[in-house]
Each structure stands twice: as structure tokens, then as C-alpha cells.
Amino acid sequence: MSTLFRDARLADGRVRDVRTESGRIAEVAASIDADADRVVDADGRLLLPGAIDAHVHFREPGHGHKETWTTGSQSAAAGGVTTVVDQPNTTPPTVSGAAFDEKASLAEASVVDYGINGGVTPDWDPESLFDRPLFALGEVFLADSTGDMGIEADRFADAVERAAARDVVVTVHAEDADLFDDSARDRDAGGVGRDADADVWSQFRSPEAEAAAVERAVEVGAETGGEIHIAHTSTPEGVDAAVAGGATCEVTPHHLFLSREDATELGTYGRMNPPLRGEERRAGLWDRLVDGDVDIVATDHAPHTVEEKEAGLWDAPSGVPGVETMLPLLLERARRDEISYERVRDVTAANVADAFDLPNKGRVREGCDADLVLVDPENAREIRGDDLHSKCGWTPFEGRTGVFPDLTMVRGRVVFDGDSVTDEPIGENVRR
Incomplete structure (x- = not known):
């Protein structure tokens, strides 16, 4: 089905007509005089390239009670994410061809495009x-x-040397366990769920552990010729070390919008790896995002059930959901003029496509895949876990404000219409 968006505002402020055909963007122009099966009057609403979330954990195989490829991808679509990249720590882990094939079979249930990390x-x-x-x-x-x-x-x-020989990027979880502060256990006052002191977790997994590991990772990359990408960088020092070493880096929404000041309210729901940092470091991350040192925003979407999170601090699993709220949270900050729409576009789409060699993704440009998100920047609403599509049913951003899509399209097909999300498994492996 061909689609014509009339009077859509692009991230750079230009108002354009955009026509899609056969899954691709066929034309972008000030005015398009052509027939289309469907005409969408954008009326000045913002038309963005679909977000590419380079870091999700959709939990299958092995942990489908937390999330599935269907529920995770539906959550992505409802949040304006049209491509996801799933990480390997499932059961079994994706460390062999057979394990890859098992996950690839499950991924065929996805409603958005995807990649699978080894x-x-x-x-x-x-x-x-x-x-x-x-x-x-x-x-x-x-x-x-x-x-x-x-x-x-x-x-x-x-591993980095083997990957370099095949032009494969290595995504690194950079924390040096030798620099964890084991004495933090002595400061744990107990408690479970929201009554637990999650700030102890931040004390345990120290900021120094991240910066040291980033420095080591980029050194190995330089020695082997490998391409290093630092996942979920949680400190300004980590970002600076990645930049100095020539690596790309990502930050998560929870490290951008939450800090240790939120730990008391969140309890074990705020336990993640790396942990929340102090407010000064959080602000430093935001500044580096706005200034351009941060390449990518990715969610580290890692859902767990409420029952699993309602454990003691040292027993609760690490991770929070986020694939549906990443773009809405950033768009809300853009609505407040705290970051430009162009920068939001770049860190969620264009830069990701460049970093991971996806030439047909990440841009509203002729010839690219018709992965598009239409939003009304003035239509902000409260984020509620009950309204989201992840199987886990909760969010660390409860009560905050986000700007959600009016429409999400994957290769020219509508997967979210502002009210309902498709269950049709149209997603494809972007590396095929």
C-alpha cells in the first residue's frame, strides 16, 4: 500500500510531503502531486524516521514469562521504535550457530524489524x-x-580480533568487577521491593568500575583493529573515555532521566546494571547528549515481572523496561526546548544506522525504508505502566510525561495507529 503524508514537519523544521511505495520512501518534496492508496493529513505534525533501539532484551528463548518477541516488539511499535537489536544473554545464550537459529525462529514473531547479537x-x-x-x-x-x-x-x-576480521562491531558491557565496592553489602538495611534501599546497589557497582573497563575495551580495540561500541554508558567519565578512545557509546533513558535521588522511591525496581548514578553525573550525561558526545540513546529494555522485582536487593534481578518510553521521553524534552528535534532524530535513528551500517534505515530520505513515526509534539500525556504494551506491566517512569506516536510504520505498513498495535509478524532480520 502506498501512503502520502501531506504537510509533515521534518526534524529540521521543513514542511514536506512524503510518499511511500513498496515499503520504501519514494519521494520527499515541498508538494507531491501523485496518487496514493492512503493519504495522511499530517497538518504540521512531526514526521520522524523510526527509532532504532540497539539494545533490548526480549527474553526469548528461556524467559518468555517476562517478555516475548511479540509483546516486546508491540511495545517497541507503540513507542515509535521500528528496529530492535536483541542481546545474547538468553537461555540458552546466543553463543553458537544453533542458539542463533533457535532465537531467529522465535524472532519471526516480531512486528518490527530486528537484529540479533551474538x-x-x-x-x-x-x-x-x-x-x-x-x-x-x-x-x-x-x-x-x-x-x-x-x-x-x-x-x-x-573475540574482538575475530570480530574485526569479519567487520563486526563489538558491543561492550563495561564494568570491572574488581572495582566493585563489596563493603556496600554491610550498608544494606534490608527491605524488599520498593522498601529496599536501591542506592546501596549504586554504591556497590562504582562509577570507577565503568570508566576503567571502557578504557580497557578501547585499548583492546585499538590493538586489534576492532570496532568498539560501549553499551549503556552511565557516567560522564565513561562517555569521555569512549570518545577519547574512538569508540561509539550509548546512554539509556534511565541513566538520563533517573538518578540516585530516585532510588528511595523505586527500591529494587531501580536496580539495573550499570546502576543509577548521582544527580551531578546524570546531569553530566544529559549535557554530553545535547552537546554531541553521546552517539546513541538505547534502552537496555530488560523487563522482569513484578513478583521477581519484589525481592531483596541482592536477590532481585537487574533491569527495567524502556523500549516504549525512550522516544516519548526525549520528545517531551524537545517539546520543552531542552534538546532539538534534530538531535533526537540523530541519537535514536540516523546515528544508529551509521554506527551499525544500516544504509536503508534511520532517515526520511528517498530510497530508505519507509520506517516512519508521526507525532503531535503538543499531545503529551502521563506515562502509566498499565497503558504500556510490555508483558511486565510496569515502568520506572510512572507519572512522568511523554509524547507518544500517532502512527508508527515499518517498511510502509502501519504497525501502530495511535490506539492499537498490530499482531501481524512482519518484522525482518535487517542483516538478511
């Missing part, structure tokens, strides 16, 4: 893994105490 463990099978259409290597845990996905420094260097 992972590295002590028993990974790189030959069969690199035979598959990988999006990247990641989330590679560098000296991080996160269980089966952690690897030693020599194995990390080997």
Missing part, C-alpha cells in the same frame, strides 16, 4: 556463530560479575 562465553562457538547473519557481537561482558556471560581479558581480546 555473545561470547568460555564455551562459545565462533565459527558457527559468525556463519549466521549477526547484527553485532554483544552484549560482551568485560570482566563483569554477571554470571555465565562474563569473560576474561584474554578471551575478550580474542
Whole structure:
């Protein structure tokens, strides 16, 4: 079905007609005199390229009670995300060709386009893994105490070298467990769920642990010729180390909009890796986002059930949902003139496409995929977990304000119309 958007405002302020045909953007012009199966009167509303979330955990295989490819991708579509990249720490982890194939079969249920990252463990099978259409290597845990996905420094260097030989980006979870503050356990006052003191988790996983690991990761990248991308950078020091080392980096909405000051209210719902940082560091991250040092905003969408989060601080799983609220939160800040719409477009779409070699994604430009999001910047509303589409049913941004899409389109097909989201599995692996 062809679509013609009339009088749409692009991120740079220009008002244009945009016509799609056969899944691609066929024409962008001041005025288009052509027939279309569907005409959308944008009436000055904002038309953006669909967001590309380079960091999600849709939990399948192994943990479908938290999220599935269907529910996760529907949440993405309702938030204006048209491509997602799933990380490898599922059960089994995506560290072999067979494991990749299992996940790829499940991913066929997605309503948005997707990529699948491979992972590295002590028993990974790189030959069969690199035979598959990988999006990247990641989330590679560098000296991080996160269980089966952690690897030693020599194995990390080997993985980066193997990836470099195949022009595959390595996405790094940069925290050095040797610099964690074990004495934080002694400061834990107990409590479960929202009664737990999540600030202790921030004290435990120290800011120094991140900066040191980023520096090591970029050093290995320089030595091997590997391309390094630092995931969920949570400190200004981490961003600065990535920039100095020539790596790209991403920040998450929870590190941009939440800080240790929110830990008391969130309790274990605010436990994530890396943890929330102090308000000064949060503000420093925002400044670097606005100024251009941060390349990408990605969500690290990591849903867990309410029952799982209602545990003690040291037993509750780390992670928060975010794929549906990333773009709305950023658009709200743009509505307040705290960041430009062009910058929002770049960090959620254009820069991601450039960093991960997706030439047909991330731009409202002739020839690109018709991944489009139509929003009314003045139509802001309160974020409520009950209104979102993730299977987990909660959000750390409860009560905050976001600007949600009126329409989301993937390769010319409407997947969200402002009210309902499709269940038709039209998503494709972007590496095919």
C-alpha cells in the first residue's frame, strides 16, 4: 500500500510531503502531486524516521514469562521504535550457530524489524556463530560479575580480533568487577521491593568500575583493529573515555532521566546494571547528549515481572523496561526546548544506522525504508505502566510525561495507529 503524508514537519523544521511505495520512501518534496492508496493529513505534525533501539532484551528463548518477541516488539511499535537489536544473554545464550537459529525462529514473531547479537562465553562457538547473519557481537561482558556471560581479558581480546576480521562491531558491557565496592553489602538495611534501599546497589557497582573497563575495551580495540561500541554508558567519565578512545557509546533513558535521588522511591525496581548514578553525573550525561558526545540513546529494555522485582536487593534481578518510553521521553524534552528535534532524530535513528551500517534505515530520505513515526509534539500525556504494551506491566517512569506516536510504520505498513498495535509478524532480520 502506498501512503502520502501531506504537510509533515521534518526534524529540521521543513514542511514536506512524503510518499511511500513498496515499503520504501519514494519521494520527499515541498508538494507531491501523485496518487496514493492512503493519504495522511499530517497538518504540521512531526514526521520522524523510526527509532532504532540497539539494545533490548526480549527474553526469548528461556524467559518468555517476562517478555516475548511479540509483546516486546508491540511495545517497541507503540513507542515509535521500528528496529530492535536483541542481546545474547538468553537461555540458552546466543553463543553458537544453533542458539542463533533457535532465537531467529522465535524472532519471526516480531512486528518490527530486528537484529540479533551474538555473545561470547568460555564455551562459545565462533565459527558457527559468525556463519549466521549477526547484527553485532554483544552484549560482551568485560570482566563483569554477571554470571555465565562474563569473560576474561584474554578471551575478550580474542573475540574482538575475530570480530574485526569479519567487520563486526563489538558491543561492550563495561564494568570491572574488581572495582566493585563489596563493603556496600554491610550498608544494606534490608527491605524488599520498593522498601529496599536501591542506592546501596549504586554504591556497590562504582562509577570507577565503568570508566576503567571502557578504557580497557578501547585499548583492546585499538590493538586489534576492532570496532568498539560501549553499551549503556552511565557516567560522564565513561562517555569521555569512549570518545577519547574512538569508540561509539550509548546512554539509556534511565541513566538520563533517573538518578540516585530516585532510588528511595523505586527500591529494587531501580536496580539495573550499570546502576543509577548521582544527580551531578546524570546531569553530566544529559549535557554530553545535547552537546554531541553521546552517539546513541538505547534502552537496555530488560523487563522482569513484578513478583521477581519484589525481592531483596541482592536477590532481585537487574533491569527495567524502556523500549516504549525512550522516544516519548526525549520528545517531551524537545517539546520543552531542552534538546532539538534534530538531535533526537540523530541519537535514536540516523546515528544508529551509521554506527551499525544500516544504509536503508534511520532517515526520511528517498530510497530508505519507509520506517516512519508521526507525532503531535503538543499531545503529551502521563506515562502509566498499565497503558504500556510490555508483558511486565510496569515502568520506572510512572507519572512522568511523554509524547507518544500517532502512527508508527515499518517498511510502509502501519504497525501502530495511535490506539492499537498490530499482531501481524512482519518484522525482518535487517542483516538478511
